Amino acid sequence: MDTTFERSYLKTPKGLASWLFTLDHKRIGLLYLFGIMGAFLIGGVFALLVRLELFGPDKTLMDADTYNQFFTLHGAIMIFMFIIPSIPATLGNFLLPQMIGARDVAFPRLNLLSWYVYIFGSVFAVYSIAAGGVDTGWTFYTPYSTESTGAVISMTLGIFILGFSSIFTGLNFIVTIHKMRLPGLTWYKLPLFVWGLYATAIIQVLATPVLGITLLLLIMERTFGIGIFDPAMGGDPVLYQHFFWFYSHPAVYIMILPGMGIISELIAVFSHRRIFGYKAIAYSSLAIAFVSFLVWGHHMFTSGQSELAATIFSFLTFLVGIPSGIKVFNWLATLYKGKITLDTPMLYALSFLFLFTIGGLTGVFLGALAVDVHLHDTYFVVAHFHYVMMGGTVMAFLGGLHYWWSKMWGRHYSERWAKITCALIFIGFNVTFFSQFFLGAKGMPRRYYNYLDQFQPLHAFSSVGSLILGAGFVVMAVYLIFSIFKGRRAGTNPWGAMTLEWTNPTPPPPENFTEPPRLEYGPYDYDRVAVERTDT
Amino acid sequence: MDTAGTIFLPPGSSTLAGDVDALFYFLVYASIAVFGIVVFALVFFIIRYRHRRTEKLATTQGPSHSLRLELLWSIIPTILVIIVFVWGFRVFIRMHVVPKDAMEIKVTGQKWFWSFDYPEGIATVNELVVPVGKPVKLLMSSSDVIHSFFVPHFRIKMDVLPNRYTVTWFEAIRPGNYDLFCAEFCGDGHSDMIGKVRVVSEREFAEWLETGTAGGEDLPPEQYGASLFVGRACHTCHSVEGQRMIGPALNGIFGKEHALASGERVIADENYLRESILEPQAKIVAGYEPVMPTYQGLLNDRQIDALIAYLKSLE
Numbered sequence: 001m002d003t004t005f006e007r008s009y010l011k012t013p014k015g016l017a018s019w020l021f022t023l024d025h026k027r028i029g030l031l032y033l034f035g036i037m038g039a040f041l042i043g044g045v046f047a048l049l050v051r052l053e054l055f056g057p058d059k060t061l062m063d064a065d066t067y068n069q070f071f072t073l074h075g076a077i078m079i080f081m082f083i084i085p086s087i088p089a090t091l092g093n094f095l096l097p098q099m100i101g102a103r104d105v106a107f108p109r110l111n112l113l114s115w116y117v118y119i120f121g122s123v124f125a126v127y128s129i130a131a132g133g134v135d136t137g138w139t140f141y142t143p144y145s146t147e148s149t150g151a152v153i154s155m156t157l158g159i160f161i162l163g164f165s166s167i168f169t170g171l172n173f174i175v176t177i178h179k180m181r182l183p184g185l186t187w188y189k190l191p192l193f194v195w196g197l198y199a200t201a202i203i204q205v206l207a208t209p210v211l212g213i214t215l216l217l218l219i220m221e222r223t224f225g226i227g228i229f230d231p232a233m234g235g236d237p238v239l240y241q242h243f244f245w246f247y248s249h250p251a252v253y254i255m256i257l258p259g260m261g262i263i264s265e266l267i268a269v270f271s272h273r274r275i276f277g278y279k280a281i282a283y284s285s286l287a288i289a290f291v292s293f294l295v296w297g298h299h300m301f302t303s304g305q306s307e308l309a310a311t312i313f314s315f316l317t318f319l320v321g322i323p324s325g326i327k328v329f330n331w332l333a334t335l336y337k338g339k340i341t342l343d344t345p346m347l348y349a350l351s352f353l354f355l356f357t358i359g360g361l362t363g364v365f366l367g368a369l370a371v372d373v374h375l376h377d378t379y380f381v382v383a384h385f386h387y388v389m390m391g392g393t394v395m396a397f398l399g400g401l402h403y404w405w406s407k408m409w410g411r412h413y414s415e416r417w418a419k420i421t422c423a424l425i426f427i428g429f430n431v432t433f434f435s436q437f438f439l440g441a442k443g444m445p446r447r448y449y450n451y452l453d454q455f456q457p458l459h460a461f462s463s464v465g466s467l468i469l470g471a472g473f474v475v476m477a478v479y480l481i482f483s484i485f486k487g488r489r490a491g492t493n494p495w496g497a498m499t500l501e502w503t504n505p506t507p508p509p510p511e512n513f514t515e516p517p518r519l520e521y522g523p524y525d526y527d528r529v530a531v532e533r534t535d536t
Numbered sequence: 537m538d539t540a541g542t543i544f545l546p547p548g549s550s551t552l553a554g555d556v557d558a559l560f561y562f563l564v565y566a567s568i569a570v571f572g573i574v575v576f577a578l579v580f581f582i583i584r585y586r587h588r589r590t591e592k593l594a595t596t597q598g599p600s601h602s603l604r605l606e607l608l609w610s611i612i613p614t615i616l617v618i619i620v621f622v623w624g625f626r627v628f629i630r631m632h633v634v635p636k637d638a639m640e641i642k643v644t645g646q647k648w649f650w651s652f653d654y655p656e657g658i659a660t661v662n663e664l665v666v667p668v669g670k671p672v673k674l675l676m677s678s679s680d681v682i683h684s685f686f687v688p689h690f691r692i693k694m695d696v697l698p699n700r701y702t703v704t705w706f707e708a709i710r711p712g713n714y715d716l717f718c719a720e721f722c723g724d725g726h727s728d729m730i731g732k733v734r735v736v737s738e739r740e741f742a743e744w745l746e747t748g749t750a751g752g753e754d755l756p757p758e759q760y761g762a763s764l765f766v767g768r769a770c771h772t773c774h775s776v777e778g779q780r781m782i783g784p785a786l787n788g789i790f791g792k793e794h795a796l797a798s799g800e801r802v803i804a805d806e807n808y809l810r811e812s813i814l815e816p817q818a819k820i821v822a823g824y825e826p827v828m829p830t831y832q833g834l835l836n837d838r839q840i841d842a843l844i845a846y847l848k849s850l851e
Contacts, residue, residue, distance in 0.1 A: 064724040144681040231699030273596045304702045318617035329609040337598030339587035361567040368624030374691040377719040441544040443688025445719045448727035
């Protein structure tokens with residue numbers, strides 16, 4: 001009888017009610033994991049349908065209205081229901097208290113509430129599919145979204161509600177990081193993932209209300225005919241774009257910053273090496289969070305905003321590139337003189353470095369005013385966005401999920417299948433999206449149901465890539481689910497890591513630590529002690 | 537730029553294209569250089585410091601930080617992005633300063649076609665005819681939602697808004713036909729909101745202004761109507777082969793009775809067709825959205841006659 005298992009948070013207490021009303025941050029993290037995986041599945045199916053339709057010009061599978069609904073749903077579900085909550089609400093929830101030696105987050109009830117709010121908001125968003133669909137794109141630009149006959153209100157109300165879930169998590173994390181750290185665990189001794197979560201939480205709390213207000217104004221305009229954005233009622237459509245991007249640009253940093261935090265952990269652990277430039281990485285997260293509030297206008301270089309505004313936004317946009325570059329170079333320097341093992345999480349971390357660098361560099365193209373005029377609203381933007389969000393955040397999430405998988409479930413996945421899948425995803429991703437840089441530069445506009453024949457070869461190529469990518473995720477689902485039941489039992493510290501969550505039993509007991517955690521070493525003291533891998 | 541274009545960009549065909557492309561290619565080469573450094577370091581370190589799981593772990597002694605390196609990889613990228621910023625800014629300003637001698641054409645975007653009004657009183661749909669080597673100023677607005685005027689060969693793009701005018705300009709450097717796209721999502725017909733920019737010599741342009749859009753007027757009405765059906769973008773929303781598109785299919789409707797959204801029934805005679813072209817909102821066929829814009833001012837009587845003749849001829 002495996003007593004650690006029986007005493008773990010997975011088994012005590014037992015019963016469905018004990019899960020649905022749990023206040024344990026680890027269980028809430030798992031509840032979120034199921035939620036976002038459901039969203040990822042739905043969003044992914046829509047993505048594949050969109051790519052299949054684009055295999056050839058004209059009608060391939062569906063009519064224009066259905067296509068428009070599908071790309072809208074793909075975007076809205078992936079962004080608001082998957083990628084924004086993905087890392088903070090699952091891995092963040094599961095790990096933050098363990099990493100700082102706490103028993104739970106500061107407000108466990110608020111934490112559970114945030115999950116219910118997430119589910120409630122998601123139900124509204126998904127209901128809009130049944131209620132006539134939404135065809136506005138995930139950006140809901142006015143006046144199209146005011147006039148569209150789709151279920152815009154249900155979708156925007158869903159996103160409005162989802163915003164509260166995000167704010168609750170952010171608030172909880174800020175207080176937890178300030179007040180719940182183990183005595184002696186000072187800021188500079190925190191794992192960098194915690195710094196990433198902290199920077200993310202600040203943006204969540206400060207920016208999300210603006211999205212809520214914007215969507216509420218949109219709902220009021222549609223319902224009561226109050227003219228705010230629709231010129232037919234005396235409103236201004238460009239005002240909507242300002243409001244929307246004031247949230248949605250910082251939101252992309254809500255998505256990427258926690259991913260960067262994971263990468264810092266993975267690179268250090270799998271190089272068995274003190275992270276290079278700890279303070280530079282930590283402060284660059286805060287710098288990115290700060291500058292992210294000042295760059296929203298770079299989505300609007302061709303919107304008719306003034307040349308002066310465009311110039312200022314372009315300049316500020318380039319400032320974001322510098323802390324991002326600093327991070328990449330510090331991670332690279334961490335590899336130097338390390339002892340590098342290429343386990344699956346590390347393969348994802350290296351994929352991240354490769355893909356995020358492409359995403360970042362192509363971002364410089366889009367920040368440059370004159371070049372952006374040509375590339376704006378083309379597939380170049382689609383490719384850039386996916387390189388940052390999927391090549392960046394999703395790769396980091398998958399790396400983190402594999403890295404902490406044994407901590408969550410007490411079992412290992414099949415390393416062999418995991419590596420094959422990582423290769424499939426890496427290849428599928430690049431085939432799908434690298435071709436889109438070429439499409440965009442040649443002038444292929446985005447959100448096109450039909451297209452001119454000259455774009456067909458690249459579109460078909462991209463669609464083939466999406467199938468490889470889809471196959472990769474199916475295989476991953478199979479071996480991960482299999483491992484939960486039949487996986488090899490994992491030990492306390494299979495990777496030889498130094499952060500606190502690897503010092504408690506695996507899987508951890510409800511109270512996290514059976515004995516008070518000791519702060520003998522910092523999270524990256526690989527130069528002071530040779531950590532043993534314990535994995536039996 | 538050569539006329540064949542490159543692997544990235546379509547051939548630059550306006551005076552601005554060369555400036556944009558120069559910066560674009562600077563960015564391509566700079567990115568390849570930076571990416572090369574990152575990937576080289578990545579691969580080199582992995583090979584050089586590879587560790588097998590079977591080996592025992594020992595402490596590692598690499599440096600933990602270096603102010604000199606941090607400054608190096610902060611300052612060099614800063615200089616690079618300042619260069620790119622200033623460069624992009626200068627070209628952007630050139631894009632936004634319209635030459636004084638530019639000829640002005642009014643552009644209207646609507647679901648889902650472009651129309652162009654010339655100072656000479658000519659109006660065209662989905663075809664912008666301009667002379668080579670002369671700056672053209674486009675004064676643009678939308679009559680419904682936001683559209684965006686995008687000609688990849690000219691490297692210009694500007695949103696077209698319902699509540700204000702926006703301006704862009706170009707000077708074509710060689711004759712030819714260039715694709716015009718709508719780049720801002722505007723609904724079901726978004727991807728069919730495609731026009732042409734036809735660049736002709738000064739002499740041909742003068743001739744074209746003389747005859748206006750009269751091309752085809754000497755054809756029999758049915759054939760003239762068929763060319764107008766495509767030329768005025770009717771085909772974006774209406775099939776003539778029976779499929780349901782954004783609007784109803786138009787073959788075989790003439791002389792038959794149709795149900796309207798209001799519950800009434802109407803016989804599709806000449807007067808009904810004429811009204812539906814000029815006042816599309818007056819009678820809506822049951823099951824369709826009232827989205828068609830008016831063609832008032834875009835078709836003269838002769839052209840409406842020809843379109844009706846064409847519709848009558850369809851089985």
